[in-house]
Amino acid sequence: MNALPIPTRRDEAWRYSDLEALGEVWPSGVVSERIDVPAGETRALTLVADAAQPVAVRDWTVTIADGARLDLHILNLGGRYGRVALDVTLGEGSHFELGAAQVAGGKTTLEIVTHVRHAAPGATSRQTVRTVLAQQATGTYLGKVAVDRGAQKTDAAQSVKAMLLDRTATANAKPELEIFADDVKCAHGATVGELDATQYFYLTSRGLPPAEAKRLLLHAFLADAFAGMDDAGARETLEAAALAALERLA
Amino acid sequence: MAANEQALALAKEQSKYKWGFSSDIESDFAPKGLDEDTVRFISAKKAEPEWMLEWRLKAFRLWQGMESPDWAKLSIPPIDYQDAYYYAAPRKKPTLKSLDELDPEILLTYQKLGIPIEEQKVLAGVEGARKVAVDAVFDSVSVATTFREELKRAGVIFLSISEAIREYPDLVKKYLGAVVPVRDNFFACLNSAVFSDGTFVYVPEGVRCPMELSTYFRINAENTGQFERTLIIADKGSYVSYLEGCTAPQRDENQLHAAVVELIALEDAEIKYSTVQNWYPGDENGKGGIYNFVTKRAHCRGDRSKVSWTQVETGSAITWKYPSCVLSGKDSVGEFYSVALTNNMQQADTGTKMIHLGAGSRSTIISKGISAGRSNNTYRGLVRVGPTAEGVRNFTQCDSLLLGSECGAHTVPYIEVKNPSAQIEHEATTSKISDDQLFYAQSRGLDREAAVALIVNGFAKEVLQQLPMEFAVEAQKLLGISLEGSVG
Amino acid sequence: MAMLNIENLHANVGDKEILKGLTLEVGAGEVHAIMGPNGSGKSTLGYVLAGREGYEATSGSVTFDGKDLLALEPHERAAAGFFLGLQYPVEIPGVSNLNFLRTALNAQRKLRGEPDVSAADFMRLARTEADAFDLTMDHMKRGVNVGFSGGEKKRNEMVQMALLAPKFAVLDETDSGLDIDALKTVAGGINRLRSPERGFLLITHYQRLLDYVKPDKVHVLSGGRIVRSGGPELAHALEREGYGELAA
Numbered sequence: 001m002n003a004l005p006i007p008t009r010r011d012e013a014w015r016y017s018d019l020e021a022l023g024e025v026w027p028s029g030v031v032s033e034r035i036d037v038p039a040g041e042t043r044a045l046t047l048v049a050d051a052a053q054p055v056a057v058r059d060w061t062v063t064i065a066d067g068a069r070l071d072l073h074i075l076n077l078g079g080r081y082g083r084v085a086l087d088v089t090l091g092e093g094s095h096f097e098l099g100a101a102q103v104a105g106g107k108t109t110l111e112i113v114t115h116v117r118h119a120a121p122g123a124t125s126r127q128t129v130r131t132v133l134a135q136q137a138t139g140t141y142l143g144k145v146a147v148d149r150g151a152q153k154t155d156a157a158q159s160v161k162a163m164l165l166d167r168t169a170t171a172n173a174k175p176e177l178e179i180f181a182d183d184v185k186c187a188h189g190a191t192v193g194e195l196d197a198t199q200y201f202y203l204t205s206r207g208l209p210p211a212e213a214k215r216l217l218l219h220a221f222l223a224d225a226f227a228g229m230d231d232a233g234a235r236e237t238l239e240a241a242a243l244a245a246l247e248r249l250a
Numbered sequence: 251m252a253a254n255e256q257a258l259a260l261a262k263e264q265s266k267y268k269w270g271f272s273s274d275i276e277s278d279f280a281p282k283g284l285d286e287d288t289v290r291f292i293s294a295k296k297a298e299p300e301w302m303l304e305w306r307l308k309a310f311r312l313w314q315g316m317e318s319p320d321w322a323k324l325s326i327p328p329i330d331y332q333d334a335y336y337y338a339a340p341r342k343k344p345t346l347k348s349l350d351e352l353d354p355e356i357l358l359t360y361q362k363l364g365i366p367i368e369e370q371k372v373l374a375g376v377e378g379a380r381k382v383a384v385d386a387v388f389d390s391v392s393v394a395t396t397f398r399e400e401l402k403r404a405g406v407i408f409l410s411i412s413e414a415i416r417e418y419p420d421l422v423k424k425y426l427g428a429v430v431p432v433r434d435n436f437f438a439c440l441n442s443a444v445f446s447d448g449t450f451v452y453v454p455e456g457v458r459c460p461m462e463l464s465t466y467f468r469i470n471a472e473n474t475g476q477f478e479r480t481l482i483i484a485d486k487g488s489y490v491s492y493l494e495g496c497t498a499p500q501r502d503e504n505q506l507h508a509a510v511v512e513l514i515a516l517e518d519a520e521i522k523y524s525t526v527q528n529w530y531p532g533d534e535n536g537k538g539g540i541y542n543f544v545t546k547r548a549h550c551r552g553d554r555s556k557v558s559w560t561q562v563e564t565g566s567a568i569t570w571k572y573p574s575c576v577l578s579g580k581d582s583v584g585e586f587y588s589v590a591l592t593n594n595m596q597q598a599d600t601g602t603k604m605i606h607l608g609a610g611s612r613s614t615i616i617s618k619g620i621s622a623g624r625s626n627n628t629y630r631g632l633v634r635v636g637p638t639a640e641g642v643r644n645f646t647q648c649d650s651l652l653l654g655s656e657c658g659a660h661t662v663p664y665i666e667v668k669n670p671s672a673q674i675e676h677e678a679t680t681s682k683i684s685d686d687q688l689f690y691a692q693s694r695g696l697d698r699e700a701a702v703a704l705i706v707n708g709f710a711k712e713v714l715q716q717l718p719m720e721f722a723v724e725a726q727k728l729l730g731i732s733l734e735g736s737v738g
Numbered sequence: 739m740a741m742l743n744i745e746n747l748h749a750n751v752g753d754k755e756i757l758k759g760l761t762l763e764v765g766a767g768e769v770h771a772i773m774g775p776n777g778s779g780k781s782t783l784g785y786v787l788a789g790r791e792g793y794e795a796t797s798g799s800v801t802f803d804g805k806d807l808l809a810l811e812p813h814e815r816a817a818a819g820f821f822l823g824l825q826y827p828v829e830i831p832g833v834s835n836l837n838f839l840r841t842a843l844n845a846q847r848k849l850r851g852e853p854d855v856s857a858a859d860f861m862r863l864a865r866t867e868a869d870a871f872d873l874t875m876d877h878m879k880r881g882v883n884v885g886f887s888g889g890e891k892k893r894n895e896m897v898q899m900a901l902l903a904p905k906f907a908v909l910d911e912t913d914s915g916l917d918i919d920a921l922k923t924v925a926g927g928i929n930r931l932r933s934p935e936r937g938f939l940l941i942t943h944y945q946r947l948l949d950y951v952k953p954d955k956v957h958v959l960s961g962g963r964i965v966r967s968g969g970p971e972l973a974h975a976l977e978r979e980g981y982g983e984l985a986a
Contacts, residue, residue, distance in 0.1 A: 012321075016666075149655070164670035167637055177661040178323075179680055182652035186680040190663070192635075194670040197791065202828040202882075203838070205788045206898060207816030207846035216841065220832025220881075 013085070016140040016172045018109035021055045021081035032059045039065040039091070046073045046234050047084070048241055054079035059087075066091040066120070073226055074100040075238050077245050078110045085113040092120035098127040101225040101238075103245040104137035111140040118147045118154040118184075125155075130225045131162040132218055133169035134249045140172040145188075149180040158188035163195065163221060165249065211250065218246050283332045286310060289443050292336065296412045296447075299419060309432045309442035316436045322570055322599035323628040323660055326541070329506060336444045336477070404460050406490075407452040411479050414450035421452055425483055429512040429549045429576070437508040437570075438545040441477045445510070448479035453488040453519075462718055464493040478509040484519035486552065491522040493721060507566075509544045517552030517579070524717050525573075526725050528565035528732075534623070536595025539567025546573035547603075550582035550611070558585040559602065560716040562725040564732040567596060572630065574603035577611035584613040587713040589725070591706075591732050592625030592657070601631035601662075606642040606672070615646040618710045621657035622733055628660040633676070637668040648678040651709050653702070653733070703730030739801065741766040741937045742906055747798035749786045756782040758962035759798070764906070767934040771948055772941050773973060774959035775981045780941045781825060783959070784910040788822040789815055803905060816842070817849035819905030821898075823912050827891040830882040835894065836864060838882050839901055846902065867900040870930075872923055888915040896927045906937045913947035925950030945973035 006026045007014040014022075037043045049056050056078065064070050068091065076082050082104075088096055102110045116125050131139040145156045162171035175188040195217055203213035222242045229235040289310045293303040318329070401408050407418065415422050432442045453459050484490055494511075507529065513521050523546075532539025542565070548557035559573040575584030586602035604613040613633065621627040627650070635642045650659035661678045683705050691701035707714065707726050714722050740763040749757040756779045764770045774780050785793040787800065789812040800807040802820060810818060830838070844854045855863070868878050871893040883891050892912055899907055909928070913921055928938065928951050940947060948956070948970065956972040957964045960981065966972065 152655070162667070164667065164672075167669055169668075169670065171665070171667045173665040173676075174663060175661075175676070175678070176663070177650075177659070177678060177680065179650065179652070179659045180657075182655045182657070182682045184652075184680060184682075186678075188661075188676075188678050190665055190674070190676040192665060192667040192672060192674040194672075198828050199830045201788075201790050201812065202824070202830070203833075203842070204812040205790070205816060205822055206838070206842040206902065207813050207849075208838075208842050209813050209845055209849075210811070212841065212845055213813070216833055216838070217830070220830065223832050 013113055013142060016109075016138065016142075017083065017111060018081040018138075021109070022057060022083075025055050025057055029055070030057045030059055032061070035060060035062045035070070037062075037064045037068040037070050037094075040067045041065075042069045042071075044071040044073075044229075044231060044234075046075075046238060048075045048077070048238065049082050049084060050075075050077040050241075051079035055081045056083070057081070058084045060085065062086060062088040062096075064088065064090050064094040064096055064123075067093045069095040069097070071097045071229070072099075073229055073234070073238060074098070074112070075241055075245075076100060076102040076110050076112060077241075078102075078104060078108045080107070081109045083111045083113065086115070088114065088116045088125075090116065090118050090120065090123035090125060093122040094120075095123065096125040097228060098125075098129070099225040099228060100127075100129045101222045101242050102129070102131040102133075102139050103222070103242060103249070104132075104139055105134040105249045107136045109138045109140075111142065113140075114143040116143070116145050116156065118145070118151040118156060120148075121151050122153045123151070123155075125157070126228075127158045127160075128225050128227075129158075129160045130222050131171060132165065132222060132246065132249070133162065133171055134165040136166075136168045138170040138172070142172075142174045142176075143188075144176040144178060145186060146178040147181050147184050147186065151181050152183040154181065154184040154186065156184070156186045158190075159224075160188070160190040161221070161224075162192045163218070164192065165194070215243075215246060215250075219243055222246070284336055284444070288336050292444055292446065296415070298412075298415055301419075301423065302415055305427070305432070306443050309439050310444075312433050313436070313439040313443055316433075316439055318436050319570075322630065323626065323662070324568055324570060324597050324599050326568060329541070331440075336446070400460060405454045405457055406459050406463075407450065408463055409450050411445070411448040411450045411481060414481075418450070418452070421483065422450065422481070425481055425512065425514055426479075427512075429514060429547045430510050430545050435545060437543040438510050441479060441508045441510045441545070445477040445479035448481070448509070450480075451482040451490060451492065453482075453484045453490045455485040456487045457485075458488065459490040462491045462493055464495060476505060476507045476509075480509070480511040481514075482512070482521060482523070483514045484516065484521050484555075486516045487518040488516075489520045489522075491718065492524070493718065494523070494525040494527075495721070506541045506543065509546075511544070511546040511573075513546075513548035513557055515548065515550050515552060515555035515557050515579075515582075518554045519552060520556040520558075521548065522558045523548075523560070523573070524721055525559075525561040525563075526717075526721055526728065527561065527563045527569075528728055530567075531565050531594065531596050531732075532567040534594045536567065539596070540565065542566035542569045542571060544569075544571040546571065548573075548575045548584070550575055550577045550579045550584060550608075552582070553580040553608070554582060555579045556583040556585075558583075558587070558716070560585075560587040560713065561589070561600075562710075562713070562717070562728065563588070563590040563598060563600060564728050566598075569596075569598040569600050571600045572602055574605070575613065576605045576607065577613065578607040579611070580608045581610040581612075582608050583611070586613075586615045586617070586631075587716045588617045588629075589620070589710040589713045589729070590618070590627055590629075591620040591729055592622065592627040593732055594623040594625060596623075596625040596627075598626070599628040599630055601629045603632040604634070604644060606633075606635045606639045606644070609638070609640040610642070611639060612643040613645075615644070615648075616712050617646075617648045618713055619648070619650045619659055619661075620653065620706055620709065620729075620733075621650065621659045622653040624656045626658040626660070628662060630662045632664040632666070633674055634664075635667045635669050635672040635674070639669050640671050642669065642672040642674075644672070644674045644676075646674075646676040648676075649709070650678075650680045651706065652680065652682050653706075699730070699734060702733060706730070706733060739804065740764060741768075741803060742939070743799075743801040745799045745801075747786070747800060748796045749782060750794050750796055751782060751792065755796070756962055757786065757795075760959070760963050762957065762964055764937045764939055766905075766937055767932075768954045769928075769932065769938040769940065769951060770955045770957065771953040771973065772939060772957050772959050772964075773943065773945070773976055773981075776943070778959045779962045780943075780959055781910055784822050784824075784908050784941060787815075787820065787908055788812060813845065814849065816902070816904075817846040821902060821904035821907040823892075823895040823899060823907060823909040825911040825914065827883050827886075827895055829884050829886075831884050833882050835878045835880060835882050836861075839864065839898060842898075843902060863901055864897075867897045870900065871896045871927060872920075873897060889917065889920045892916060892924065893920065896924055900927060900931060903931075905935065906939075907931075908939045908941065910941045911943060912940070913942055913944070921947065922950060945977045948973045 529540035958966040
């Protein structure tokens with residue numbers, strides 16, 4: 001199906017990828033899907049990408065028509081290599097919400113790659129990505145927000161945070177903006193760091209054992225990604241799976 | 251023509267080189283085109299020692315196998331490297347009889363900048379102006395001499411790179427290409443092969459350079475080419491502030507300007523490098539203007555060393571420029587403060603790289619992009635933290651201001667972290683001038699253009715205040731001038 | 739032996755010695771106040787006692803309830819009954835106040851070999867204490883100290899102290915930044931918790947709090963050691979005459 005040559009590091013969207021793992025599934029193992037949200041409708045989707053598939057490369061094309069809304073929540077855990085790429089096109093007045101958490105240890109490589117195109121006026125998008133990495137894992141967020149000429153009143157935000165638990169882990173982030181309209185609000189924030197020492201001390205000084213304090217802080221960190229979910233049941237499922245993944249790191 | 255005689259003598263002496271155009275040595279420029287002979291010509295013209303020629307040739311051979319980078323958000327028309335002059339007469343200025351013949355728009359710009367009339371003539375290339383300017387305005391000989399004396403007393407070496415190659419070969423050999431290796435990138439490699447001149451600064455241990463150094467003086471002493479090479483070395487515990495003023499609007503056809511700047515800061519040394527770049531940007535339809543493809547990099551080699559880049563970029567048709575810091579010293583500091591303004595058809599892809607290798611190294615990036623007309627303005631930056639660099643801090647703020655609905659503002663930050671103790675923060679915002687702000691300023695008596703200039707200057711303030719005083723004033727005026735006609 | 743016994747304590751922050759031979763005894767049932775100018779080492783003392791990383795005791799000893807306090811991890815000190823109220827309580831987004839407190843309380847009880855407090859009992863307790871310090875249940879459900887005013891943060895420290903019921907509490911400038919009503923609320927809380935089994939060390943810059951919480955003893959900390967001790971009247975003398983002379 002996919003006659004394309006295998007990507008190289010020179011391809012921007014693959015600069016931090018595990019190309020060796022990709023080679024094992026390319027091209028037939030790449031899961032391409034389409035999600036089309038019709039005008040005025042609302043969809044909510046969740047995805048848990050875990051070790052069930054050691055190399056999982058997902059390539060989703062998403063359209064959100066005028067006035068429609070998509071809430072997409074992803075927990076990317078991966079086996080060896082887990083990639084979720086989203087190509088999203090927004091119609092007038094539509095909304096795209098992405099909340100994604102990535103948790104990895106071992107030699108896992110995880111990545112979330114988004115291209116969110118505001119093709120018409122008045123659309124909004126929110127992307128929240130939280131990544132926790134231990135051991136030799138690599139976690140990446142490549143996110144591009146593109147605002148077409150004429151897509152006035154666009155409001156786009158990206159919040160990207162990664163936490164490294166070991167010296168051997170790697171976090172990459174590239175929150176990119178490409179803007180061709182002037183009356184827009186586009187903002188992004190990105191941080192990389194480790195557990196906040198002051199918060200950690202505060203918790204332990206009140207009696208929380210180190211492991212518990214760490215777990216609580218990491219859980220709160222990841223929970224940001226799922227904070228906006230309406231479906232409490234789905235949220236709890238994702239949070240529980242995230243928590244279980246954190247436990248496995250310890 | 252002492253230099254020419256020297257060159258000839260050298261050429262004779264080194265008869266093993268074949269000189270395909272010996273008759274041309276007499277003339278002031280190399281023949282059009284670029285091959286090994288061009289490189290030999292330049293080297294001979296500068297009476298360079300053999301090691302320098304070898305260095306250039308090596309660069310040239312490498313360059314032939316390289317490709318022009320294509321990753322920037324720039325649309326660069328193909329450049330015919332054989333259809334250019336590589337030595338002397340690099341800017342083919344039309345000779346004017348008087349300022350009356352000058353494009354009135356440029357003349358207006360000069361006047362607004364407050365450039366003295368005689369200096370205006372020099373900048374515009376008016377016939378016979380140089381002598382007047384040299385004598386009356388910039389007596390470059392005496393200016394240079396005055397400063398050289400004072401600098402010499404402090405032990406500071408401040409020379410053209412050509413002089414330094416002859417007079418301080420050991421220092422040049424040691425540091426040239428140490429920060430930007432010959433093979434670093436296409437343009438830097440080309441520069442290494444054909445650089446025509448540039449600046450060399452060495453500040454010895456413990457010396458605080460008694461004045462701000464500037465190319466301004468030196469350029470008046472000797473017209474440098476479009477391939478400048480700057481090398482600044484701050485030895486242990488020294489300090490130097492260097493100003494690079496490309497503040498003169500040049501009337502030019504599309505032309506390549508590929509400079510390389512290398513800074514080296516040893517233990518406890520500090521280098522402050524400020525640029526106000528206002529090369530001719532082309533006209534409002536994008537005709538003409540400079541291609542400004544510049545490689546600037548600092549190596550904070552010593553513990554607690556510091557390099558601060560400040561740039562105000564308003565000129566050039568295309569800018570491709572990333573003043574960077576390799577922070578290998580413990581607790582070393584890198585700073586990048588940038589205002590990039592693009593108008594009409596200008597394109598800028600500029601930013602920085604902060605490579606953290608030393609423990610406790612810190613960096614700050616403040617980038618203010620202003621897009622107007624049909625221009626495109628990109629911030630491109632990299633913050634990288636190596637696995638052994640403990641306790642690294644970075645803060646990055648990228649703000650874009652869009653004036654009008656036909657321009658583009660882009661932000662491409664790369665963050666790569668391999669050490670958990672790092673604290674990396676990146677923020678970016680995009681805004682336009684609100685009608686409320688404009689109305690408010692106008693209601694207080696400012697006309698529209700003045701109001702816009704005021705607001706734009708406010709937007710860029712954090713960066714402008716990093717500049718030395720007189721530069722800051724000039725930069726403020728420039729921002730206003732560069733935007734004129736861009737607001738309806 | 740006194741409940742808290744600090745003997746010739748020296749401590750560093752980074753490479754700098756801040757505490758330079760501090761000796762202090764506080765018995766069960768007693769309230770002591772430590773006063774002193776800025777930079778005298780007051781907050782450092784609190785952090786060293788609570789075991790914050792980067793605050794290192796280099797020599798001397800601290801015995802708490804018969805145990806070597808300095809040998810314990812921060813959470814073990816808490817479980818042993820030691821509490822530090824912070825001058826600048828920390829915000830922790832995403833971790834709810836209630837969840838935090840309940841987890842902390844049960845972790846302490848577990849270490850002491852006591853059973854968990856049931857959810858219902860805990861909620862009852864939380865409601866009562868929040869109420870006592872003029873915080874709403876909304877405050878309790880929010881992230882720890884997130885969006886709290888300065889005064890609310892200090893009162894939240896008191897709620898935590900009341901809930902965790904330590905044997906000994908060091909309150910670091912709990913009175914700073916409080917208006918008079920909040921100050922009375924906080925002082926009332928401390929007085930309520932005073933008991934023959936519990937000790938307090940109030941670190942403060944002003945004697946204002948001491949108008950409402952009567953200390954048994956007042957100490958002046960200067961240059962990293964106690965330079966003077968006395969009764970409550972010492973606080974008034976300090977207020978009148980300043981630290982200059984008394985600390986000299």
